[in-house]
Amino acid sequence: MTLIQRRLGFLVCLVTIVLAVLDTQIVSAATVPIVRDLDPAHGIARIPWLVSAYALASAAVLPLYGRLCDTVGAKPVFLGALGAFLTGSALCGAAPSLGWLIASRAVQGIGAGGLMSVTMVVIVHLRGPEQKKSGGAAAGGFVAGGAMAVGPWLGGFLSDHADWRWAFFINLPLGIAALATGAVVLRLPRVTRGRAIDFPGAALAAAFATALLLVTEWGGKQYAWTSPQVLGLALACAAALALLLRRQATAPEPILPPALFRVPELRLGFALQGLIGLALTGAIYYLMVYLQVARAVPSSSAGLFLIPMAAGIVTSGVLTSRLGARGWSERTFVISGSVVTLAAFLLLATTGTGTSLWQVRGALLLLGAGFGQLLGQLIQLVQGAAPAHRLGVATTAARFFQTLGTALGASLFGTLLSRLYDGPGGIGSLAALRGAERVRGVAAYVSAMDTVFLCAAGIMSLCLALALRLPKSRPAPQEPGEPVRETVPA
Numbered sequence: 067m068t069l070i071q072r073r074l075g076f077l078v079c080l081v082t083i084v085l086a087v088l089d090t091q092i093v094s095a096a097t098v099p100i101v102r103d104l105d106p107a108h109g110i111a112r113i114p115w116l117v118s119a120y121a122l123a124s125a126a127v128l129p130l131y132g133r134l135c136d137t138v139g140a141k142p143v144f145l146g147a148l149g150a151f152l153t154g155s156a157l158c159g160a161a162p163s164l165g166w167l168i169a170s171r172a173v174q175g176i177g178a179g180g181l182m183s184v185t186m187v188v189i190v191h192l193r194g195p196e197q198k199k200s201g202g203a204a205a206g207g208f209v210a211g212g213a214m215a216v217g218p219w220l221g222g223f224l225s226d227h228a229d230w231r232w233a234f235f236i237n238l239p240l241g242i243a244a245l246a247t248g249a250v251v252l253r254l255p256r257v258t259r260g261r262a263i264d265f266p267g268a269a270l271a272a273a274f275a276t277a278l279l280l281v282t283e284w285g286g287k288q289y290a291w292t293s294p295q296v297l298g299l300a301l302a303c304a305a306a307l308a309l310l311l312r313r314q315a316t317a318p319e320p321i322l323p324p325a326l327f328r329v330p331e332l333r334l335g336f337a338l339q340g341l342i343g344l345a346l347t348g349a350i351y352y353l354m355v356y357l358q359v360a361r362a363v364p365s366s367s368a369g370l371f372l373i374p375m376a377a378g379i380v381t382s383g384v385l386t387s388r389l390g391a392r393g394w395s396e397r398t399f400v401i402s403g404s405v406v407t408l409a410a411f412l413l414l415a416t417t418g419t420g421t422s423l424w425q426v427r428g429a430l431l432l433l434g435a436g437f438g439q440l441l442g443q444l445i446q447l448v449q450g451a452a453p454a455h456r457l458g459v460a461t462t463a464a465r466f467f468q469t470l471g472t473a474l475g476a477s478l479f480g481t482l483l484s485r486l487y488d489g490p491g492g493i494g495s496l497a498a499l500r501g502a503e504r505v506r507g508v509a510a511y512v513s514a515m516d517t518v519f520l521c522a523a524g525i526m527s528l529c530l531a532l533a534l535r536l537p538k539s540r541p542a543p544q545e546p547g548e549p550v551r552e553t554v555p556a
Contacts, residue, residue, distance in 0.1 A: 071251040072192050078248045079185045079192070082148055085237050085244075086181035089155075089174065093117065099230040105164040115168045118283050121473070123175030124182070125279060126272035128466040129321045131180045133263050135458025139256040140187045143458075145248055147180025152241045159234035174234075183462040186445055190457060191254045267321035270310040271466075277303035278470060282477030286484065322463055323456065331451035332460060334532050335444055336467045338400065341532070342440055343471030345411070345525040347479065349433060350375075352515050353414070353426070360419055360508045374427045378434025379441070386439050396447040397536045403439030404530040410436055411523035415516045419508055447536070479518050486514035 067075065093116055100116070134143045154174025161167035281299045289295045314320040326332045350372065357363040357371060386399050410433035417426065445464055452460035484492070489510030490503045499507045 067192070067251070067253050071253070074247055074251045075192050076189065078244045078251075079189050081240055081244045082144075082151075082181045082185050085241055086151065086178040086185075089120070089178060089234075089237065093120075093171075093233060100164070100167070103230065104161065104167065116171055118279070119168050119172040120175035120178065121469075122276050122279050123172040124179035125275040125466065125469045125473075127176050127179040128183055128275075128462045128469065129271040129459075130263075130268040131184050132459040132462030133268065133319075133321050135184055135187050135462070136455055137263055139254060140184060140191060140458065141248075141252050141254045141256075143180060144184045144188050144252075145245060147177045147184055148241060148245050148248070149177070150174075151177025151181055152238060152245065153177070155234045155237040155241065159231040159238075183465040184458070186449070186461050186465075187458050188252070188254065190449055190461075262319045264313070264317045264319050264321040267310065267313045267317055270306055270313055271321055274303060274306035274310055275466070275470065277306055279473045282473045285477055286481050291481075321459070323459060326452070326456060326460055326463065329451055330535075330537055331447055334536055335448040335451070336464060338440075338444055338529055338532055339448075339464045339468040340471035341525055341529050342407075342444070343468040344475035344478070345407070345522040345529070346437060347472045347475035349411075349414070349519075349522070352479075352483070352518065353430070356417065356512065356515060357423075357426070360512055361423065363423075371423075371427060371430060374431040375434035375437075378431045378436075379438035380434075382435045382438030383442060386443060390443075390446075395538070396443045396450065397533070397538060399439045399443040400447065400533045400536065401530065403436045403443065404526055404533050405436070406432060407436030407440065408523055408526040408530060411519050411526055415519040415523060417512065417516060417519075419512050479521070482521065483514050483518050486517050487511060488514075 131143060131147065151174055154170050154172075154177055157170035158167055158174060161170055277299050281296060281303060284299070285291050285296045310322075314322050314324055327336070353371070354368050357368040363371075382403075386394075390396070390399070410429055413425070413429040413432065417429075445461065448460050448464045449457060487510050489507035490499060491507065
């Protein structure tokens with residue numbers, strides 16, 4: 067590929083990352099007009115499925131995407147994922163009913179699972195022959211973080227000033243342009259000696275992920291933790307995990323090769339991805355509730371508090387990319403990112419009912435600075451340690467573990483917050499309280515929220531301990547039997 071083609075290809079990758087991340091955020095801000103338009107009588111009870119269908123489909127296909135990349139090449143998988151995402155977006159925007167919209171969100175999620183993982187594989191292949199290291203993964207990481215931070219604000223803006231369907235239709239012009247450009251300019255290595263795909267293993271991985279996400283989504287909310295529904299799902303999750311582990315140990319070409327976990331960088335990188343997803347999952351949500359309920363900040367203005375976080379992510383992402391190009395190691399940034407994120411959570415844990423809002427902005431800036439270092443550098447660390455013919459599997463595995471960590475974090479922290487809250491009524495009725503009850507309720511919520519942030523700080527302490535165990539330098543392992551590749555248009 068020429069330099070122009072590489073730059074256009076890299077721009078296509080950044081656009082697709084932004085599209086995938088935004089769609090996980092902006093829908094939450096458009097739920098009220100969606101319900102009012104499609105199902106005003108019973109829609110509120112079904113709204114959680116708008117998020118769950120997307121997340122379940124995205125997580126379920128991640129291991130399969132990685133294997134497909136290593137089997138048929140990254141370009142056709144990337145274009146196929148983008149096509150599925152755009153198809154789902156069009157179906158969502160044209161949805162005549164809430165059931166149609168939920169099903170379309172699942173189609174969109176199938177594509178999004180590839181956009182957030184296969185895109186990182188494409189970025190590695192876009193590295194020029196003169197480059198020793200690529201800052202592409204780091205750039206993709208901080209772009210994803212910036213989109214994550216501004217997504218709720220964009221969703222609110224579209225809901226207030228346009229029809230909710232534009233939350234989905236907005237993907238089409240950018241996505242179609244990215245699809246056409248990628249089809250023309252991308253010339254990536256193609257596998258000329260194919261390998262079998264472990265479809266039973268992929269099905270077991272999908273079943274395990276789906277059951278785990280449903281347990282975390284339903285437990286303590288739709289159903290009690292001891293209900294037959296949740297207990298049955300938990301048993302199904304454990305059974306699927308046991309069968310998956312057995313299959314991976316015996317399959318000729320496993321979907322998640324056990325050999326990857328014998329590489330220290332990969333083993334520790336996967337664990338760090340899961341723990342970071344666990345720690346960071348509730349930070350934005352709990353702070354948004356705090357600002358709106360405890361500090362009476364309007365919902366439209368609360369989203370503006372995410373700007374410092376986005377600024378921290380972008381700034382640290384740019385700096386790590388430039389310093390990485392000068393020889394700084396991913397290990398250094400993972401350690402420093404863990405320290406900064408830990409400090410941010412400790413600062414957030416001191417938040418009270420009268421804390422200066424500038425302190426909150428400062429904590430979010432610090433959180434973004436730490437998160438920006440971790441986002442891209444961990445993916446880059448995993449990709450650098452993975453054998454060449456396992457690049458797709460290793461990249462999607464990192465994203466898979468982060469997704470599972472996020473699901474567990476949402477459930478565990480939500481349950482912890484509910485148990486720690488000792489104010490009047492429940493957390494769900496906090497906004498409706500008045501007078502002295504509201505004062506006591508807000509104080510109880512803030513106290514519980516601070517404890518949750520302390521727990522997140524404890525998780526980041528564990529991340530720091532694991533980061534310190536990363537090898538200081540080690541060549542990427544090479545396994546025998548690497549398939550032959552040729553650099554021709556895929």
